[in-house]
Amino acid sequence: MNVKITPRTIVEAFLPFSGETALRDIYDAANLAGVEDQPIRLAIRRLVAAGEVIQRGRGRGGSLGVTDAGRGRLQRDRYSVALAFAQDAGALPWDGRWRLTAVSVPERERAVRDVLRRELSDLGAVAISTGLYVSPHDLRDALQTEAGQYLSTATCDDLDVHGENDPRLIAEALWPGAPVIDAYSHIERALADDDNDLSSPGVVRQLRLAEALERAMRDDPLLPVELREGPWAPTRIRAAWAQRWDALQTAPGGKIYEGWWEAGLDAFRPHRPPMSKTRVSVES
Structure with missing residues (x-):
């Protein structure tokens, strides 16, 4: 069964990096994908609100x-998509350092605390103690600009979590691989369906692939491949997805997500100078 394309995916696929996009193009693509005008209108209203x-x-x-x-x-x-493919290609090897972020917010501002904790979780960080989050990535630039006043950060290359200090074992304990691999079945099914699709317009096939990728990556912490047991299945599946996507970019019907891929790649900036070597131990 073909991947069901959500109205939000269709709308966002046509949003321009700059300038404006004609609503006619969005509605026409939605209709080609079997989505009526009313769900598209509701999706637009939510984005406006x-x-x-x-x-x-x-x-x-x-x-x-x-x-x-x-x-x-x-x-x-x-940026998340670009990060995944850059890591797959070996362009961003892990530097062996863990990034620790402590959230300290006064109780009277607990709404701010909740937002920061949710943002850190959405970015793939995991709490290893109350208010203390760990990630192999530097997440500071991805958080709200005013978040700095509530955060304390550190970098270490010798992390001990409940008696475990092997990086891959820490990663598997904090970010289990099996659910991540299972989520990529969305892409495998989408590719199999696309193999048998001889009639859908190119833009509809692209929208199905975009929907599948979004579902697969929704809860993927995007760990560096050095922290996963290889060969890491999502790397292979993303490569197959990219090959199909590139082939469809030349199909009739116009391109979608124009400019956004380049924006994601441009988001990679040189990392800050590494902090001095530290050892951090988290006890049970």
Whole structure:
């Protein structure tokens, strides 16, 4: 059975990095994918209410533009995709350092604390003690700009979690691999369905692949491959996905996600100078 494409995926696929996109293009692609106008209108309203897009005009004659807030959120999404493929290609090898982030927020501002903890979790960090999160990635730039006043950070290359100090065993304990691998079955099914699809327009096939990738990566902490037992199945599956995606980019019907892939790649900046070697132990 073909992957069901959500209205939000369709809308976001056409959002431009700059300028505006015609609503007619969004509705036409949705109809080709078997999605009616009303769910698309609801998805647009939710994005407008969230402050992520601006709608000008109504119906098919209108257009959508992205706000700064929306552009920031979409850039983070594209950054995650670019990070995954860069790690797969060996372009971003793990430097062997763990990044620790402690969240300390006064009780009167617990709503801020909850947001920060949720953001850290969404970025793949795991709490190893109350308010103390660990990740192999430096997440500071991905958090809210005002978050710094509530955070204490450290870097170490000799982490001990409940008596375990082997990096791969720590990774498996904190970020189990089996659920991540299972999630990539979405992509494998989408590719199998696409193999048998001889009639759908190229844009519809791309939207199905985009939906499958989003579902697969939704809860993927995107650990460096050095922390996974190899060969790491998601690396192979993402490569197959990318090969199919590239082939469909030349198919009739126009491109989607134009400019966002480049934006994701541009998001990679030189890491800060490494901090001095430390040892951190977390006891039960």
